[in-house]
Amino acid sequence: MVNDFDLTNPDFFVSGDPHAVWKELRAVDPVHWTERQNKRGFWSITKYDDAQRVYRDPTTFSSQGGIALGFADAPDPTQPRMQYGFGQMMITTDPPRHGRIRQMLNRRFTPRALAPHEPHVRAITREIIDAVAEQGRCDLVVDVAAKLPTAVICEMLAVPREDWDLMFALGNMTVGNEDPEYQVDGSAQKTGAQAQRDIFNYFMKLIGERRSNPGDDLVSALVHGDIEDDHLSDLEVLFNCFLLILGGQETTRNAITGGMDALMRCPADRDRLAHDPALMRTGIEEILRWTSPITHIMRTATRAVDLRGRSIREGDRVVIWNPSANRDEEVFADPYRFDIARKPNDHIAFGYGEHFCIGANLARLELRVMLDELLRRMPDMAPAGPPERLRSNLLAGIKHLPVTFTPARVAA
Structure with a gap:
């Protein structure tokens, strides 16, 4: 099987079995070279310890060459593609500048800073559930799971409520540009370019407003924050807004959906989690390990280096497959079992x-609040059909998941 697969093919992640491939690679070729016709090859990192080594050595394994295979492969220089964010967004910037940009936002994402917002996050969650509770059925992704992280990150970026659906749609077009459901004229490149252009144009206007009228939001923090005795350029602010609006939606939405899908398949675990609050912390970490919402992250080698006896050359692309590392048999006992009480659970989903x-x-926080409310208010939620997976090798996403539950009246 080792050569009978294509981890760059998004269809493989819809109808194939990537976990079977990763399991074999971990056993026989954990640092695996993929040669590609007319495109640069890459090394696949499939074991946990190797993934950690690459992640913790940004001097040798740089982010500035791009962090995703698809975006880095075929950029269109006439469009505002991700390539122009290399070295400008946090995610495509190496230390020390990466840390300096990150410092501008870090304090807003600490547990202490977020704790006062929990009642508001819960209120949003209840409003979302109220909207479907009387129907007895819904699309768990579109109607529930996606709405919470979209609402929260939009509020943090000062995006008004009337534009939340727009941000959701543009996010789908950007990260799901390989999926026909989100494509414009059947073109992945055109879809991604149009979505990015629309997001950029939207935030260019918002950046201008916040430059003259700052508020307590992430855009203002980026516009008015100091870095190396200077400010970020408008382009740097723009790219980091782009990163936040996408990243703030996708990971949590897919973890909520994938987590509920797993719990619906394990009713005993769902009932345990619903009735034992002490399990919520370990349950959330297991959902993150199990779903591993970001399928791969790419780095570029800045020098020649050996890894498990394989000679990685300067300039080679190195791709970490997070779901594989999170099922490494040498790190996680019985890794293919969903275990809401798993300890330890030092996954690398983030x-x-x-x-x-x-x-x-x-x-x-979002995952905990949403799970708490869903398990309490819809304890008998059950799948009404198979999950429809996103056509992507970057995100382990579910686009649609029809579910049923006992209808409940919502207090006026």
Whole structure:
């Protein structure tokens, strides 16, 4: 099987079995070279320890060459593509500048800073559930899971409520540009370019407003924050707004959906989690390990280096497959079992090292509140059809998941 697969093919992540491939690679070729016709090849990192090594060494494994295979492969220089964010967004910037940009936002994402917002996050969650509670059925993704992280990150970026659906749609077009459901004229490149252009144009206007009229929001923090005794350029602010509006939606939405899908398949675990609040913390970490919403992260080698006896050359692309690392048999006992009480559980769903996800605490808060409310108000939720997966090798996403539950009246 080792050569009978294509991890760059998004269809493989819809109808194939990537976990079977990763399992074999971990056993026989954990640092695996993929040669590609007319495109640059890459090394696949499939084991946990190797993934950590790459993540924690940004000097050797740089983010500035791009962090995703698809975006880095075929940029269109006439469009405002992700390539122009290399070295300007937190996610595509190496230390020390990465840390300096990150410092402008860090304090807003600490557990202490987020704690006062929990009642508001819960109020939003209840409003979302109220909208479907009387129907007895819904699309768990579109109607519920996606709405909470979209609302929260939009509020943090000062995007008004009337534009939340627009941000959701543009996010789908950007990260799901390989999926026909979101494509414009059947073109992945055109879809991604149009979505990015629309997001850029939207935030250019918002950046201008916040430059003259700052508020207590992330855009204002980026516009008016100091870095190396200077300010970020408008382009740098723009790219980091682009990163936040996308990253703030996708990970949590897919973790909520994937987590509920797993719990619906394990009713005993769902009932345990619903009736034992002490399990919520470990349950959330297991959902993150199990779903691993970011499928891969790419780095570029800045020098020749050996890894498990394989000679990685300067300039080679190195791709970490997070779901594979999170099922490494040498790290996780019985890794293919969903275990809401799993300890220890040092997964890398949020990455590792310098680029550990800045929004991890927010994602955990949203996931905890949403699970708590769903398990309490819809304890008999059940799938009404199979999950429809996103055509992507970047995100482990579910686009649609029809569910049923006992209808409940909502108090006026």
